Amino acid sequence: xxxxxxxxxxxxxxxxxxDLVGAGVAAIGLDPASRIGGSVQFFVYDVIKIFILLSVLxxxxxxxxxxxxxxxxxxxLGGRSGLGANTxxxxxxxxxxxxxxxxxxxxxxxxxxxxxxxxxFSFLISSPLVDLASVILLASIFNxxxxxxxxxxxxxxxxxxxxxxxxxxxxxxxxxxxxxVPVSGEAAILTxxxxxxxxxxxxxxxxxxxxxxxxxxxxxxAAIHNWVPADVISALLGQDKWWSVPVAVLVGVPMYADIFGxxxxxxxxxxxxxxxxxxxxxxxxxxxxxxxxxxxxxxxxRMPLLVTFTGVVTLGILSIGLIFNxxxxxxx
Amino acid sequence: MIIKIxxxxxxxxxxxxxxxxxxxxxxxxEAEIVKVTDFAEIAAYGVMSTPGLVVDEKVVSTxxxxxxxxxxxxx
Numbered sequence: 360x361x362x363x364x365x366x367x368x369x370x371x372x373x374x375x376x377x378d379l380v381g382a383g384v385a386a387i388g389l390d391p392a393s394r395i396g397g398s399v400q401f402f403v404y405d406v407i408k409i410f411i412l413l414s415v416l417x418x419x420x421x422x423x424x425x426x427x428x429x430x431x432x433x434x435x436l437g438g439r440s441g442l443g444a445n446t447x448x449x450x451x452x453x454x455x456x457x458x459x460x461x462x463x464x465x466x467x468x469x470x471x472x473x474x475x476x477x478x479x480f481s482f483l484i485s486s487p488l489v490d491l492a493s494v495i496l497l498a499s500i501f502n503x504x505x506x507x508x509x510x511x512x513x514x515x516x517x518x519x520x521x522x523x524x525x526x527x528x529x530x531x532x533x534x535x536x537x538x539x540v541p542v543s544g545e546a547a548i549l550t551x552x553x554x555x556x557x558x559x560x561x562x563x564x565x566x567x568x569x570x571x572x573x574x575x576x577x578x579x580x581a582a583i584h585n586w587v588p589a590d591v592i593s594a595l596l597g598q599d600k601w602w603s604v605p606v607a608v609l610v611g612v613p614m615y616a617d618i619f620g621x622x623x624x625x626x627x628x629x630x631x632x633x634x635x636x637x638x639x640x641x642x643x644x645x646x647x648x649x650x651x652x653x654x655x656x657x658x659x660x661r662m663p664l665l666v667t668f669t670g671v672v673t674l675g676i677l678s679i680g681l682i683f684n685x686x687x688x689x690x691x
Numbered sequence: 692m693i694i695k696i697x698x699x700x701x702x703x704x705x706x707x708x709x710x711x712x713x714x715x716x717x718x719x720x721e722a723e724i725v726k727v728t729d730f731a732e733i734a735a736y737g738v739m740s741t742p743g744l745v746v747d748e749k750v751v752s753t754x755x756x757x758x759x760x761x762x763x764x765x766x
Binding site for chain 1: 699702703730731733734735737738739740741754755756
């Protein structure tokens with residue numbers, strides 16, 4: 360095995376932790392090969408792994424992100440339009456710190472500054488969808504080719520989605536007050552110490568926010584992993600079933616969960632033979648679109664634009680699911 | 692003085708509001724805490740990351756939950 364492969368297994372996949380937890384489970388008298396023992400091992404191993412990765416990753420990523428506050432992103436995107444601008448917006452979307460409760464002020468800030476709708480939507484789609492931390496977690500659970508492919512297709516959805524929305528000329532669909540908002544606010548310049556503090560605060564805050572989702576997600580994952588027979592799952596969501604991707608998207612869209620909570624479910628489903636495309640589509644649907652964020656967005660855009668946005672993103676995720684299922688043999 | 696908390700009512704805004712109340716009390720200042728949840732009003736302050744903290748119509752912090760001590764230094 361290559362050095363890189365070994366590092367990946369030990370540091371990202373934490374195979375040592377799985378062995379350790381397995382030994383611990385055996386030591387308290389449970390057989391890791393049995394259902395209960397296996398569930399306990401999956402649960403404990405996954406919870407510890409996700410929280411370790413989460414803390415380390417969020418710290419490192421928040422430090423990088425502290426260089427890209429929304430004010431700076433807006434300044435970088437100002438005065439640009441076209442495909443290049445949409446691509447830049449999608450890329451910056453992965454770097455700018457994002458919280459779903461901030462998406463509306465951000466939308467208003469971008470639109471008021473005169474950024475084209477195409478650019479703003481490319482940003483809004485990519486921001487929750489392609490998150491640096493989720494990419495590294497994907498590499499941990501699956502492998503790097505899958506993680507990089509996820510980034511690539513996520514960016515494509517954001518750029519294409521933004522471009523379509525821009526082409527439809529829906530500028531008039533934005534609530535009136537948005538245009539009259541004054542553009543102000545300079546990004547503060549932080550010292551290195553302030554960036555470290557910011558990164559540390561982000562870790563505390565995000566772990567505090569997502570831990571219930573992680574526990575629920577891992578719990579469902581452990582249940583699927585050990586209790587649901589593979590033939591039941593493959594009968595419902597198997598790769599040969601044409602409806603598997605649409606079902607995954609329909610179930611995922613109204614759900615609101617953190618990417619960190621959906622990953623263990625994804626892991627367990629792939630283990631049961633569900634297509635990679637189906638699982639990625641489910642994760643994307645859960646993170647990119649959610650009922651609460653759509654309800655908030657409704658307050659600043661009119662219905663036709665909201666429906667277009669939801670439709671474009673849903674279609675994008677559907678196509679990604681179908682494409683990945685068709686080519687998944689390249690990755691696994 | 693009037694302290695405004697800008698935010699759509701997420702957990703962070705509530706936490707910031709609580710901290711502001713504590714900070715004002717600790718500083719011995721008469722402060723009225725106003726929660727601003729209307730997006731038009733929030734945007735009018737030029738704030739793009741919530742929660743935002745506004746003291747006497749001046750934006751002093753955005754995008755983070757300051758502790759009571761940190762707010763105290765801004766009052």
